[in-house]
Amino acid sequence: MASYNTSELKKGLKLQIEGDPFLLLECNFVKPGKGQALYKCRLKNLLRGTVIDRTWKSGDSVDAADVEEIDAQFLYKQMDNYCFMDNKSYEQYELTKDQMDDAWKYVKEGMECSMMLFNGRPISISPPNHVVLKVDYCEPAIRGNTATNLTKPVKLETGAEIICPAFINIGDLLKIDTRTGEYIERAKE
Amino acid sequence: MAAESRHDCRPADHRPTASFETLRSRAGLLRRVRAFFDARGFLEVETPCLSADVVVDRHLDPLEVTLPTDVRRPDVGRRLYLQTSPEFHMKRLLAAGAGAIYQIARVFRAGESGPRHNPEFTLVEWYRPGDSYAAGRALLSDLGEALFGLGPAEQLSYGAAFARYVGLDPHSASLAELNRAVAAAGGASLGFAADDRDGRLDYLLVTCVEPRLGVDVPTILYDYPASQAALAQVRPGPPAIAERFELYVRGIELANGYHELLDANELRQRNAANNRLRSVDGKPELPEESRLLAAMQAGLPESVGAALGFDRLVMLATGAETIDQVLAFPIDRA
Numbered sequence: 001m002a003s004y005n006t007s008e009l010k011k012g013l014k015l016q017i018e019g020d021p022f023l024l025l026e027c028n029f030v031k032p033g034k035g036q037a038l039y040k041c042r043l044k045n046l047l048r049g050t051v052i053d054r055t056w057k058s059g060d061s062v063d064a065a066d067v068e069e070i071d072a073q074f075l076y077k078q079m080d081n082y083c084f085m086d087n088k089s090y091e092q093y094e095l096t097k098d099q100m101d102d103a104w105k106y107v108k109e110g111m112e113c114s115m116m117l118f119n120g121r122p123i124s125i126s127p128p129n130h131v132v133l134k135v136d137y138c139e140p141a142i143r144g145n146t147a148t149n150l151t152k153p154v155k156l157e158t159g160a161e162i163i164c165p166a167f168i169n170i171g172d173l174l175k176i177d178t179r180t181g182e183y184i185e186r187a188k189e
Numbered sequence: 190m191a192a193e194s195r196h197d198c199r200p201a202d203h204r205p206t207a208s209f210e211t212l213r214s215r216a217g218l219l220r221r222v223r224a225f226f227d228a229r230g231f232l233e234v235e236t237p238c239l240s241a242d243v244v245v246d247r248h249l250d251p252l253e254v255t256l257p258t259d260v261r262r263p264d265v266g267r268r269l270y271l272q273t274s275p276e277f278h279m280k281r282l283l284a285a286g287a288g289a290i291y292q293i294a295r296v297f298r299a300g301e302s303g304p305r306h307n308p309e310f311t312l313v314e315w316y317r318p319g320d321s322y323a324a325g326r327a328l329l330s331d332l333g334e335a336l337f338g339l340g341p342a343e344q345l346s347y348g349a350a351f352a353r354y355v356g357l358d359p360h361s362a363s364l365a366e367l368n369r370a371v372a373a374a375g376g377a378s379l380g381f382a383a384d385d386r387d388g389r390l391d392y393l394l395v396t397c398v399e400p401r402l403g404v405d406v407p408t409i410l411y412d413y414p415a416s417q418a419a420l421a422q423v424r425p426g427p428p429a430i431a432e433r434f435e436l437y438v439r440g441i442e443l444a445n446g447y448h449e450l451l452d453a454n455e456l457r458q459r460n461a462a463n464n465r466l467r468s469v470d471g472k473p474e475l476p477e478e479s480r481l482l483a484a485m486q487a488g489l490p491e492s493v494g495a496a497l498g499f500d501r502l503v504m505l506a507t508g509a510e511t512i513d514q515v516l517a518f519p520i521d522r523a
Contacts, residue, residue, distance in 0.1 A: 007300060029303025032399075033435070033445045033498075034419050035248055035391035037300065055376055055396075057388070058300060059470060 002064040006039045006056050014067040017054065021046040021065035021118045046116065047123055065118060072115040074107040082107065084115055084125070093122040105160030106131045106178045127178045132187045133157055134173055141169045202522050206513045215503050215515060219293065222313050225335050226291040231315060234290045236278030242479035243270035244277065245460040246419060247467055250299040271297035274496055275314050276420065277481040283316055283492060284484035291315035293499065304511045305441065305501060307519050316494035322432045322448040325493025326409055329436055329446055333407040336502065337438060342407040350410055354398045359390055360414055360428035387416050402437035410435045421447035438505050446495025453485035
């Protein structure tokens with residue numbers, strides 16, 4: 001397995017600890033003048049999303065995680081599984097709804113996403129930052145009201161619910177920020 | 190990995206990382222440090238950066254340079270070390286009768302890069318013959334007062350600091366107690382060698398103790414475990430105590446001082462012990478014999494010496510968060 005020496009540790013590296021892949025968020029070199037050098041790091045577990053602190057001694061070796069990001073297209077949903085295709089190899093991958101995290105709310109057929117693979121298996125999906133989705137159902141719009149401070153929940157074509165201004169109607173197309181899950185504006189297509 | 194290019198240039202890499210305001214503060218602090226020592230009758234000296242000798246310490250890694258016998262073959266010739274501190278040369282001056290001396294020196298330490306570390310940095314180092322351990326600490330406190338204006342330093346022993354912030358006696362705690370404390374401080378995954386007490390103590394020091402030192406007034410931490418004596422005298426115990434001290438300001442380690450070891454044979458033994466530990470760590474051994482040993486045999490006067498990280502002083506004085514902000518060109522732009 002590939003590994004890093006502590007002196008190579010820097011933000012953004014993917015490391016493997018006790019079998020799980022981690023993203024190195026912060027790495028701080030500390031050393032008492034006459035003592036042992038330490039690398040105090042903060043890492044995010046790429047499977048669970050949890051953040052941990054971990055310290056290594058200078059000279060330790062740290063396993064690299066075999067993590068790769070690929071461009072993948074969302075093909076279809078079958079039961080609770082989401083099927084994607086690697087744009088280069090045409091290989092197909094399935095993710096469970098759990099593995100999709102919040103991404104299930106935003107993907108529709110044909111959408112280009114970024115997929116993370118760990119040891120060749122998919123572990124997460126990032127949809128584009130902005131997506132346009134159709135409103136499947138909502139309470140009727142309050143006529144004439146274009147203020148954005150009155151809101152209501154709407155159900156999207158993906159099955160997800162988001163909060164929108166009250167003037168939105170069934171069949172409207174909405175531009176949504178997938179990082180925050182927030183409505184941005186009404187889209188024309 | 191392919192050999193790295195010497196000039197791995199990115200846009201704007203030619204620009205300094207310190208502001209001119211900071212560089213002016215830096216210059217002002219240099220003048221104040223000189224004024225402090227000049228007013229006390231210290232002689233400013235300059236000694237070589239390159240030397241055949243170097244401090245033998247488990248955790249200090251010098252850079253090596255070849256002095257070519259034939260410049261057409263730059264890799265063949267005498268191997269010299271860039272100094273990790275000017276200590277050896279300054280003590281040779283002391284042994285020759287220089288009296289009180291100070292130096293503002295460029296020093297080099299391999300593998301030290303981070304928010305408070307640059308492999309090349311500036312040390313202010315001084316020695317005053319005739320000083321007792323207490324007088325040496327008082328001088329450091331005076332320097333701190335002159336630079337920060339926060340009043341005299343709080344004097345806190347290493348043992349008292351561990352009792353207060355870790356809840357154990359660093360001199361007598363069992364390995365099991367140290368392991369429990371390390372685990373409680375988030376270091377459970379650190380694989381220390383079975384007998385590595387100092388590794389565990391260092392982890393507890395940087396994690397639990399250092400951040401709490403020098404918060405209101407500067408702190409002088411003193412009386413270290415004998416195993417961390419480096420070049421300090423050891424006072425017989427039990428517990429045996431190294432007459433070593435450090436200055437902390439706002440959680441930052443700023444200076445390190447010794448009631449200087451005078452016994453050449455004792456230093457020989459420490460050098461050999463440090464080289465054994467370096468071998469265990471897979472690091473090259475360093476020369477155990479040196480001209481310092483010869484000078485100590487000829488007679489080093491009783492003295493206290495200390496060294497202060499000048500770049501960190503500038504960080505504290507200007508409120509900089511990283512050492513890069515106080516260096517015109519840190520190692521990545523050097």
